Amino acid sequence: MVDPVPLQLTGEVWATIAVVVVAFWGVAIWALIRTLRQEDRKVELLEGQDRIDSYSPRALADLREFVENNPEDPYVADARRRYNECVETLKGTDRQFYDWSEEEIDRLERL
Missing domain, CATH: 1.20.5 (Single alpha-helices involved in coiled-coils or other helix-helix interfaces)
Structure with missing residues (x-):
C-alpha cells in the first residue's frame, strides 16, 4: 500500500x-x-x-413600453394599473425614493 x-x-x-x-x-x-x-x-x-414611488425611471419606461406593445397580453390590465398608480404617486409626493427629476415627473401621463 x-x-x-x-x-x-x-x-x-x-x-x-x-x-x-x-x-x-x-x-x-x-x-x-x-x-x-x-x-x-x-x-x-x-x-x-x-406613499412611495414603486418604479425607477427606467423601470417605469419599460412598463409603459410593455403596455403599449402588448395590448392583448393577459397581464396588461395589471401593468397599466401599476403604471398609473406610480404616476399618481410621483405627482402626489414631494420626495421620491428613485432619482426622478421634476421634468421627468411633469412629462408623465396616465395610460
Missing part, C-alpha cells in the same frame, strides 16, 4: 484563502449595510408621506 502524502499548504495559498474570506465577508457586509440604509430611507419616506 502507498502511504498517503500529507497535504501541506504554502504561505501563498493561505494568503489567497485569507484574501478570499476577507473579500467575501467585506462585500457581504457592505451589501447588507447598503440594503438596510435603503430600507431605512423607504420607511422614512412612507412615514412622512404615506
